[in-house]
Amino acid sequence: MANLLQSVMRAVFTALPAKQSLQAQYLKALGEWPDLDQPKTFNERVQALKLAPHNPLLPLLADKVRVKDWVAExxxxxxxxxxxxxxxxxPAQVPxxxxxxxxxxxxxxxxxxxxTYDDATWQQLRVTSKTWLENDWYPxxxxxxxxxxxxxxxxxxxIGENLNDYKFFCFNGQVRAxxxxxxxxxxxxxxxxxxDWQQMPFSLAHDQIEGEVPAPRHLARMIELAETLSSGFAFARIDFYDLDAGPMFGExxxxxxxxxxxxxxxxxxRMMGDWWAESEQRLAPSRSGELPIAV
Known part of the structure; x- marks a missing residue:
């Protein structure tokens, strides 16, 4: 029954015009009606970004294959x-x-x-992965x-098992969280x-990790990389793993x-929404008439 209700809700959200769909989903998820014309919170600004004029750079940077060359450059x-x-x-044989x-x-x-390689598992994955490419990403x-x-x-x-993910919330080349x-x-x-690796007093969608998390070995390098990659973006989250040899880019x-x-x-x-607004203001003088997320 839960799966049926979820399917019905997704069908309704897909059928609605984009703005009304996002408002309804926001209300369902967060219990508030969002202001997408004058967004103030971080979550409202994410919804507003979806409705903004399409920036052709976003598909490149979201592409897990093509983004690697962009980062490497x-x-x-x-x-x-x-x-x-x-x-x-x-391929039929594992490559x-x-x-x-x-x-x-x-x-x-x-x-x-x-x-570990198992032929039956591999052949099933060939079928499953075909469906991945046939399906849109939740329209x-x-x-x-x-x-x-x-x-x-x-x-x-x-690259490892049970690795922590380090996700840097960046606002025009400045790591804030x-x-x-x-x-x-x-x-x-x-x-x-x-x-500075001081724990911040809030949570997002999941319970906090019990106890203090040690700073990653390559925190300074990851901050440097994240700020370089996010420069010129009103907001971007840059993800890394911390390996013995150094940080590895995620997405x-x-x-x-x-x-x-x-x-x-x-x-x-609201605090993160304010950071986003400040970032847009810093970009505005040099990007008059352009999207604040463009580079």
């Missing part, structure tokens, strides 16, 4: 996880040694972790840039730290949680 190839294979259809990860380049979460969320990507499958080496995700496939928890995200995740307390939503 700006900060060096050493922080980019190599692509072992890419194409439209997984590289395990362990590795198979992903769709136009989505979040459509992936498979192959730790009712109106994150249009994902569905303008030339869809591919890619294989990357598995770092989201740390732990236990994503077991007991997912999340905490926020400032750039660039412009709509975390689709702008539908609850901050606690809600004042943190």
């Amino acid at each position: 700006r900060v060096g190839r050493d922080v980019v996880i190599p692509t072992l294979w890419s194409g439209k259809v997984l 590289c040694a395990a362990p590795f990860v198979v992903k769709a380049n136009h989505s979040s979460g459509w992936n498979a972790f192959i730790r 009712f969320l109106h994150e249009w840039w994902y569905n303008e990507i030339d869809r591919l499958l890619l294989i990357e080496p598995m 770092v989201q740390v995700d732990a236990g994503r496939f077991t007991d997912h928890r999340r905490s926020f730290y400032d750039r 660039i995200t412009f709509a975390p949680g689709a702008g539908l995740e609850r901050f606690s307390p809600r004042s943190a939503d």
Whole structure:
């Protein structure tokens, strides 16, 4: 019954005009009617971004294959996880040694972790991954840039197990908060730290990690990389993993949680919205008439 209701709701959200759909989804998720004409909170600004004139750069930066060259040109190839294979259809024979990860380049979460090779599992994955490329990335969320990507499958080496994700909330080249995700496939928890690694007193969608999280070994380098990659963007979230050899780039995200995740307390939503507004104001003098997220 729950799955049926969810399917019905998604059908309704897809059928509605974009603005009304996003307002209804926001109300359902967060219990408030958003002001998308004069957005103030972070989540409202994410929804407003979806409705803004389309910036052709967003599909490039959301593409898990093409973004690697963009990042490498700006900060060096050493922080980019190599692509072992890419194409439209997984080959009948596994093209590289395990362990590795198979992903769709136009989505979040459509992936498979192959730790040891098993032919039956591989053949089933060939079928499953075909459906990934046949499906739009949840059109009712109106994150249009994902569905303008030339869809591919890619294989990357598995860089570790149970790694923390470090997600840098950047506002025109300035890191203002770092989201740390732990236990994503077991007991997912999340905490926020400032750039000096002082814990911030709010949560987002998940309970906080128990106890203090040690600063990543390469925090200063990750801040440097995140600020370089996010320069010129009113907002961008730049993600990294922290390995022994140094940081490795994960992805660039412009709509975390689709702008539908609850901050606690809600004042943190407004605080980040204010950071976004300040960032736009800093960009305005040099970008008159342009999108604040453009580079």
